[in-house]
Amino acid sequence: MQRDSSQNETPASHLPKWLVGVIAVLTSLGVLGAVGAYYVPGILDRLGAKTTNRVPLDFDLVLDRTETANYVFPASTKREVVAAALYGENEEADEYQWVRKHGGVLAEEQVVRLILWGRDESVVHIDDIRVRIIARNKARAGWFNAYDGCGGIAVPRRIEVDLDRSPPSQVWYVDDKKVHRPAFVVTASEEEIFDITVTTSRDEVEWVLDVLYSSAEGSGTLQVDSRGRPFITTSVANAKAYLVNDGEAESTSDVFVRWPAFDGSKLGKDDHPVC
Numbered sequence: 001m002q003r004d005s006s007q008n009e010t011p012a013s014h015l016p017k018w019l020v021g022v023i024a025v026l027t028s029l030g031v032l033g034a035v036g037a038y039y040v041p042g043i044l045d046r047l048g049a050k051t052t053n054r055v056p057l058d059f060d061l062v063l064d065r066t067e068t069a070n071y072v073f074p075a076s077t078k079r080e081v082v083a084a085a086l087y088g089e090n091e092e093a094d095e096y097q098w099v100r101k102h103g104g105v106l107a108e109e110q111v112v113r114l115i116l117w118g119r120d121e122s123v124v125h126i127d128d129i130r131v132r133i134i135a136r137n138k139a140r141a142g143w144f145n146a147y148d149g150c151g152g153i154a155v156p157r158r159i160e161v162d163l164d165r166s167p168p169s170q171v172w173y174v175d176d177k178k179v180h181r182p183a184f185v186v187t188a189s190e191e192e193i194f195d196i197t198v199t200t201s202r203d204e205v206e207w208v209l210d211v212l213y214s215s216a217e218g219s220g221t222l223q224v225d226s227r228g229r230p231f232i233t234t235s236v237a238n239a240k241a242y243l244v245n246d247g248e249a250e251s252t253s254d255v256f257v258r259w260p261a262f263d264g265s266k267l268g269k270d271d272h273p274v275c
Contacts, residue, residue: 056120056124056213056215057116057186057222058116058118058119059115059117059211061114061226064094064095064096066106066111069109071099071105071106071144072104072142072239073142074103075141075142077103079242079256080253082256083252085098086099087244088252105204105233107144107233107235107236109197109199111196111197112196114194115192116191116211117187120187121189122187122216122217123185123187123216124186124187125213125215126183127183127212127214127219128210129194129209129211131161131170131196132210133163133205133207134207134208135230136204137203137204137205138204138238139202139204140204140234142239142240143239144239144240144242145244145256146242146244157174157192157193157194158173158174159194159197160173160197161198163198163203163205163207163233164202198231201235201237203235204233205232205234206230206232207230207233208224208225208230209223210224211223236263237264238264239263239264241263241265242256242257242259243259245257
């Protein structure tokens with residue numbers, strides 16, 4: 001779970017003179033592009049710079065909402081180790097964090113649950129939730145667990161985002177019905193829950209969420225990320241496929257079966273039956 005109580009706005013007047021000079025030089029040299037502009041506010045915050053404009057929203061994140069998740073692991077990561085952690089008798093309780101610690105990245109599809117509420121009983125309007133791409137990179141190489149299982153069940157507040165488009169395309173669903181982006185309000189006692197599903201079939205994408213809001217005190221944007229860094233979702237375009245065979249495997253060495261037919265291809269989650 002994660003909370004955020006401020007926007008990434010740092011007045012230059014609050015910064016040490018030497019730091020202002022460094023930023024000016026880097027900017028003039030073109031070093032601080034889109035990615036630099038994302039990371040610099042966090043660096044400044046750690047150096048003691050003040051942040052301003054406290055937003056009237058708070059949030060929690062659930063990062064492991066992806067059903068039958070596929071991950072791309074480095075080629076050096078042993079499949080027996082992954083099999084024991086994800087499909088063995090003593091499965092890891094926090095699969096998402098275990099995968100990250102071992103160099104894995106969610107592949108093709110990622111579902112993030114965003115829970116929003118107000119800081120007090122005054123009404124805050126949620127005007128929009130948008131995915132913003134920080135960077136596009138070449139799809140990660142390695143190997144992936146081609147899980148050919150069931151898909152997830154639809155939930156009421158849902159946003160489906162195609163990261164292959166620029167800017168990303170977004171489709172809203174309420175009660176499993178496609179709708180034009182609806183308006184929502186939150187207070188300290190009324191929260192809203194959103195499941196954001198992002199997909200990519202070409203690149204590795206770094207992205208964040210921008211929550212646009214308005215209230216009696218004004219309007220603004222709350223940036224939501226993964227513990228201070230962008231979310232990362234990769235395609236399997238450059239990874240080798242190993243089909244998950246945990247139901248029939250006699251040991252962890254038998255869980256992954258090499259499956260060249262799935263190399264570099266879409267995983268086809270839409271074809272999975274609902275459990």
